[in-house]
Amino acid sequence: MPATDPPPTLPRALTRLRPRTPGLGFGTAYVHEGPPYAVRDAELRLTRTMTPSRRADFLIGRCALHRALRDAGLSADAVLCDGPRPRLPAGLSASISHSNGIAVAVAGPTSLFRTLGVDLELNDVPREAAHLVLHASEAVLPEGDDAAVARHLLAAYAAKEAAFKALSPVLGAGLPGLRALRLAPHADGYLAHAPAGPGLCLRVTVHHLSRGVLAWAVPNV
Structure with a gap:
């Protein structure tokens, strides 16, 4: 869009x-x-x-x-x-x-x-870009129409962007790409971590807007 x-x-x-x-x-x-x-x-x-x-x-x-x-x-x-x-x-x-x-x-x-991340996305992520966002272990898209798929992809993308920003000052050059970050559903968002990282787990809160997503990441303690 x-x-x-x-x-x-x-x-x-x-x-x-x-x-x-x-x-x-x-x-x-x-x-x-x-x-x-x-x-x-x-x-x-x-x-x-x-x-x-x-x-x-x-x-x-x-x-x-x-x-x-x-x-x-x-x-x-x-x-x-x-x-x-x-x-x-x-x-x-x-x-x-x-x-x-x-x-x-x-x-x-x-x-x-220790670190923070935030992401605001007001444009859709096309279904064709799913392989750039989701790891193979996360690649099962929800049942439903294109709108449901787009909503899921945008939430995952915003959550990974917020987590990436939070992990960046901690991992530096060792930070993997978005696809390598792992998300697990949790409360009103996800738990996120980098498998190759130092064990830092982030709690990512996701809010859906009328058209878009707001997400922020804080260390999960």
Whole structure:
């Protein structure tokens, strides 16, 4: 399905679905809400050489991140980049995702959350891409019409993306691809782990939207 602008009510709906885990902050930002007030000057300077679309994604991502930090009772100066990931100050865990002009972020202290991951998906995953998302042990698709299959695939994809982001700073170059991550149904989402990893298991919460999925991953303790 091609990308389209999401309804302006979606950021508020995402906030209603926010994590309820103590100490875990959540923030959203929308490309059409106006200037990204939560963004720091050094973050703005970093965008000067970016393409317009990359600049928009970066700014709403950083805006959502600072709102998530504030929601958790935390704060940070400019959060720049380490490759594709935000360069977080010591003592903070966080993750950012954006899709179709909306950004979400989760944040919290490393004393509570060794690592975090979040993913927002507002576009479908086609059935033909199932082999890129699901491991052979997970490849049984649900009975039903194409809509049920698409819903299942999108939930699995978002859950694996959130888990991948959480595992990335822990496993580094040893992190396998999405397909190699394993999901097991659990409560309102999944338990996720990398078989070749150090035994870190993640609890991934998944919320279905009117068209899309929001997922976040925290260590399962």
